[in-house]
Amino acid sequence: IDVKGSKLTPVAFGAITTPKELTDSQRLEILFNDLSDLLEEYRPDKFGVEELYMRHINFLNFNKYPSLIS
Numbered sequence: 001i002d003v004k005g006s007k008l009t010p011v012a013f014g015a016i017t018t019p020k021e022l023t024d025s026q027r028l029e030i031l032f033n034d035l036s037d038l039l040e041e042y043r044p045d046k047f048g049v050e051e052l053y054m055r056h057i058n059f060l061n062f063n064k065y066p067s068l069i070s
Contacts, residue, residue: 012042 002009016034018027039047 012038 002011016031018030022030035049
């Protein structure tokens with residue numbers, strides 16, 4: 001979301017999906033790679049992650065982006 005004064009404009013939105021046939025570690029690797037690409041491209045101040053994946057946040061090693069997770 002881009003904020004200019006009181007105007008909010010969506011910059012990008014979507015979902016990262018993974019095939020259910022993959023193992024958990026394969027699916028987490030896809031999530032990590034896709035989310036890392038988005039973070040590099042948009043460099044947001046903050047972002048959200050669905051609660052289901054928050055328990056794996058240490059595995060995803062987002063220490064590279066410490067101020068983004070809230």
